[in-house]
Amino acid sequence: WIDKLEVQPLERAEYIRLLSDYTEEDRLYAQEKARKIGDRYFGKQIFVRGLIEFTSYCKNDCYYCGLRRSNPKAERYRLTEEEILDCCREGYALGFRTFVLQGGEDAYFTRERMVHIIRQIKGAYPDCALTLSIGERCRADYAAFRQAGADRYLLRHETADPAHYRVLHPEPLSLEHRIKCLETLKELGFQTGCGFMVGSPGQTPETLAEDLLFIRRLQPQMVGIGPFIPHGDTPFHNKPQGTLELTLFLLSLIRIQQKQVLLPATTALGTIDPRGRELGILAGANVVMPNLSPVAVRKKYSLYDNKICTGEESAQCRSCLQKRMESIGYTLVTDRGDYPA
Numbered sequence: 001w002i003d004k005l006e007v008q009p010l011e012r013a014e015y016i017r018l019l020s021d022y023t024e025e026d027r028l029y030a031q032e033k034a035r036k037i038g039d040r041y042f043g044k045q046i047f048v049r050g051l052i053e054f055t056s057y058c059k060n061d062c063y064y065c066g067l068r069r070s071n072p073k074a075e076r077y078r079l080t081e082e083e084i085l086d087c088c089r090e091g092y093a094l095g096f097r098t099f100v101l102q103g104g105e106d107a108y109f110t111r112e113r114m115v116h117i118i119r120q121i122k123g124a125y126p127d128c129a130l131t132l133s134i135g136e137r138c139r140a141d142y143a144a145f146r147q148a149g150a151d152r153y154l155l156r157h158e159t160a161d162p163a164h165y166r167v168l169h170p171e172p173l174s175l176e177h178r179i180k181c182l183e184t185l186k187e188l189g190f191q192t193g194c195g196f197m198v199g200s201p202g203q204t205p206e207t208l209a210e211d212l213l214f215i216r217r218l219q220p221q222m223v224g225i226g227p228f229i230p231h232g233d234t235p236f237h238n239k240p241q242g243t244l245e246l247t248l249f250l251l252s253l254i255r256i257q258q259k260q261v262l263l264p265a266t267t268a269l270g271t272i273d274p275r276g277r278e279l280g281i282l283a284g285a286n287v288v289m290p291n292l293s294p295v296a297v298r299k300k301y302s303l304y305d306n307k308i309c310t311g312e313e314s315a316q317c318r319s320c321l322q323k324r325m326e327s328i329g330y331t332l333v334t335d336r337g338d339y340p341a
């Protein structure tokens with residue numbers, strides 16, 4: 001099935017069997033194949049994105065996330081436009097050519113405010129790509145962001161199974177609306193990213209099969225996956241975290257299935273294992289997203305417990321990651337790192 005996946009989609013039942021019965025040997029076989037495909041398209045180059053976590057306010061109540069509105073212990077902050085631009089200036093000097101603005105769904109950042117910020121960034125750094133990750137908005141907002149110059153949008157679908165979606169999110173959030181947003185983003189010409197947490201409560205080989213089928217259908221330019229990690233102040237505080245092995249296996253399957261997709265080795269993967277991101281690259285990932293947020297706010301953007309890159313020592317995530325990539329024979333590049341045309 002791993003060989004078959006390289007040339008054609010699997011049937012639903014085949015995905016389910018593969019995900020239920022895989023052995024360590026299968027995982028390593030997939031990893032080998034995925035790494036070869038990654039190297040064929042991207043060589044030993046790893047794309048790097050500067051992540052700016054610009055607001056910790058959120059109107060949603062996702063059961064898994066530390067920023068959910070019902071968490072009174074969450075520390076809320078917003079960066080000013082000036083602070084965001086400072087992050088970009090610092091990032092540009094360090095060699096970043098993509099900035100990712102990520103945050104909770106914060107009504108303060110109206111269409112007008114976001115458009116202003118996007119214009120400022122794209123005006124100051126026309127050679128950089130700008131990615132947004134600010135959740136579900138109306139079509140007119142997305143269109144205005146695109147018009148203002150935003151290039152990419154990350155919106156993980158979280159799970160492609162509607163019943164599982166309901167386990168993870170209270171109403172009024174729905175899978176149907178999430179998918180609608182993703183389709184709109186693609187239509188508007190964003191390089192679009194979907195994705196999901198590995199090992200989220202209620203996830204099964206069946207729901208993962210739906211995820212892989214959904215990715216096949218959507219044909220996104222980016223896929224973000226990382227392990228679910230519990231946060232102590234959420235309803236999922238006592239749920240087990242996603243495993244390293246399953247995350248690595250899924251990274252490999254996605255690389256084999258989606259060949260040229262931009263696939264990050266995430267901070268969450270680096271949080272559950274000290275070498276998680278290096279192992280993610282070796283399993284088929286080709287992007288890393290060091291934190292560019294001001295160190296003073298990093299601990300407040302607390303999605304899950306024990307998040308790395310939040311202490312004083314993490315001011316220079318880029319050079320830290322550079323060394324980590326070099327330790328496995330890869331190198332970070334100063335490049336926008338677009339999806340191949």
Ligand code: SAM
Pocket residue numbers: 064065066067102103104105133134135136154155156158196197226227228229230231268303304
């Ligand atoms: N608010 C936007 C949204 O939800 O799309 C963007 C920010 S949100 C914090 C980014 C991603 O963090 C989510 O898509 C989710 O997959 C991930 N996340 C949230 N809580 C997590 C947890 N406990 N463990 C791992 N990942 C988590």
Ligand code: SF4
Pocket residue numbers: 058059060061062065066067068069103104105135
């Ligand atoms: Fe808000 Fe995103 Fe966290 Fe959900 S995952 S509570 S939308 S920040």
Ligand code: FES
Pocket residue numbers: 290291308309313314315316317318320321
């Ligand atoms: Fe952030 Fe190492 S990548 S401290």
